[in-house]
Amino acid sequence: MTAGYNTISMGTGRKEFNPKKVRPGIEHYIKEAGQGVVNQIGGAEKIDESVVGNFMAARFNNQAHLGGFVGTIDPALEFKPSLSVEGACGSGGLSLISGIRSVLAETADVVLAIGVEVQNTVKAIYGADVLAGAGWYANRKKGHAYFFPGQFSDRAGVYYEKYGYDYARKGMARWFVNAMENARLDSTAQEHHNNVADLEGLYHKMKPNGASFVDHLNVLDCSKVSDGASGIAIVSEEGLKRIGVDKKDAVEIVGFAQLTRNITQDPPDMVELTTIKKAAAAALKSAGITIDQVGTVETHDCFSIAGVLAVEALGLAAPGKGAEYVAEGKTARNGVMPMNTTGGLIGWGHPTGGTGVHQAVTIWQQLTGKAGSAQIQLSAERPYGLTINMGGDDVTVVAIVYKRG
Template identity: 30%
Template structure:
């Protein structure tokens, strides 16, 4: 099968934008993406599109994909909307890779968008909840913060993980987000602020939880047959892995690991011919700080139970051996559900081309993105290689 490359990626700012719509937000991301293609690209070059979107609040539940692609001028381009909770646009990127590798398309747009801040807290909580297990979790009153609080409590009980370690992840995420002009919460926080913030769901404080965000992101994926028409510095998507699992926590054998992440990572590593030790940086799904610790362990960056020590030792800071969430992650950059996975690939694209500015990981050649749906019902992992590796 043919290799697939990212030739362009872009996004909007993440935050609260009461004067924008999901169409206008996606236009911003799309124009940012096409502008990043070195040699330019025409709308007529795009063969297919995959759009991740939950449609928070019921927006255009049917045909929301064509609604945004037609709005940006992709007239007649076959468009599919993907809904896989918070992993929607991560799966959209995966579908784009599949379309290119299979030979059905040469250039594919993958992206996502979500508008989340113009609804009441009760309505937003409802739409968040539909991504969890409905009968035995959501209808019983459990929120996602409650679900991840259970995960955190279990991890603490089994491995001795400390709440202060969760707070150190928050401090790291905000330090990185403060360097990202697109971040929703682009400010630094202290360890004392993270520890002393109000409790959302014990043991998680406000600073252990991602914000509710508006935003959009997009990626252009091209085949090896046409990539040289668009850029001399493409980013190769070397490995892709995805997996699903029981949607509810009670359906799993353990609360301290996400099996879907482990399976997706194994597949992606095998396809790319690399291991976790080869990864130079990663964008992981840190909807809550405990989720980042689970990601360290499930992606193979450390042994089970050692994730807390990884942040204690500074390994995952911007100056560490394995920077994680250089963008600020979901915690600081924000989490517009449908856009998150594509936004992670956007950050990886910038890092691998040396375009990440003050948060650039020097010499980065292999990056990983990790996007989770719900509390682990779905996961998708991409391994990306920079132009020098591909050469």
């Protein structure tokens, strides 16, 4: 993979965001992200096919059929294969998987993968209805007004009960603080302008309040509502030569897994992200490495509790010890396992269908030394990166292992 590009993640937090003003539509984001990639690979004619990951444009933007917008990126992409894929918030990851499979099948040498979502078209209370589509509709009626925060609030509630409220909140607070501090270092991040002096103090001041939101999470525990897109090129070795990019400016895909859980069933364990656990293990196995060899992880922290639970699902900490692992700073940018180094879903933003691609772009940036102010130092012994992209409540998961080119 190479030539990653992120648009700004637009929404609350950005100084230029004004919910009352007309904003660019989804076509703008697809075009910007696509052209961002095209400009780095010497032209759109080098691309064999394209794939757009998106979750709910059909409701957020009254627009389906996003494959048809690829032609707006460059006329050279017209009359070439282009499709869209959907797996809720894992849609971006599915676009990567789709491209990877094409390259492995040798039906393409250069695939343009895009992930996009434009969510600020509706207020959060209605956005919650749209996003609830990532769950089973038969459960919507009994679900919370803020459906997904409700789902993960329930998970957090069980975690508190099992391991202690203060203990858990300490880890979740640190997760939030890391997200903000990392986002400040990336100019495209939604929380780039964040300048709160005492982040931890702010976090603990805002107690979860079930009367106005959900029982066990506050809004700082949640990912952002975002408009944004990311793009990246998935290329074979042959393709790399075609686009004239040096291997050192690319990352190698050394393993991946895409697993899906039965959406009509409740999670088997409220304090375990079982699909993530299985997918990460499968991806690492296919790469032939262990988690100890991974230098940095981008994980799907749609909620801070999902970050803590991912730490456990990846085997970085034992069950119940994830909060401690995070609280000790081990996932911070200077910790033993830097996670979500440009802010993740809570700090960088969560344009739902775009997130999986954004994660890949961040790993590409970090492994090739292109992360600018957000750059972390990786040791030669741990040259791997890992992305975990999740759709729904641990239903669709895409795990990809990357290595420096």
